[in-house]
Amino acid sequence: MSDKKIKNIFSKGAISPLFIADSISKHSSKTNIGGHSIFMGQVRKDEIDGKLVAAIEYTAYEELALNKMHEIREEIFNKYPLSCMHIHHxxxxxKAGELCLFVFTSSAHRKPAIDACTEVVERIKAELPIWGKEIFENDTHQWKENI
Structure with missing residues (x-):
């Protein structure tokens, strides 16, 4: 593992569209970038057993998740020629309709940015100790399956 500082990917509450727009706009001066890939995860208002999801409450084992995310970042940067990668969870x-995950990768060409973004999202879902509890409109809840 490198000596690079572990980045905190977590923030309290939803990720605002203004934050995303600002993140994107900051890259317009980086003229060595030719491609960006962005994934935005949004809470769905699923119907499960006749009940509608009103929100998801996300919790994490933060220290372990941040260490694992650091490993994933290092592996992705070693695998793909990226200019930068930003991750926010x-x-x-x-609430349903709000954003809960933002992954933004950039590279000189589109394919590495797209492939890296996809791999990061899949690895976050599969490897990080982050849990979601679905909260239904009738105030009942259940743990969400991570699919």
């Missing part, structure tokens, strides 16, 4: 209660 919400903690707390996120």
């Amino acid at each position: 919400s903690l707390g209660t996120i």
Whole structure:
């Protein structure tokens, strides 16, 4: 593992569209970048057993998740020729329709940015100790399956 500082990917509450727009706009001066790939995860208002999801409450084993995310970042940067990678994941209660995950990768060409973004999202879902509790409109809840 490198000596690079572990980045905190977590933030309390939903990820605002203004934050995303600002993140994108900051890259317009980086003229060595030719391609960006962006994934935005949004809470769905699923119907499960006749009940509608009103929100998801995200929790994490933060220290372990941040260490694992650092390993994943290092592996992705070693695998793909990226200019940069930004990852933000919400903690707390996120309402249906709000954004809970933002992954933004950039490279000189589109394919590495797209492939890296896809791999990061899949690895976050599969490897990080982050849990979501679905909160239904009738105030009942259940743990969400991570699919």
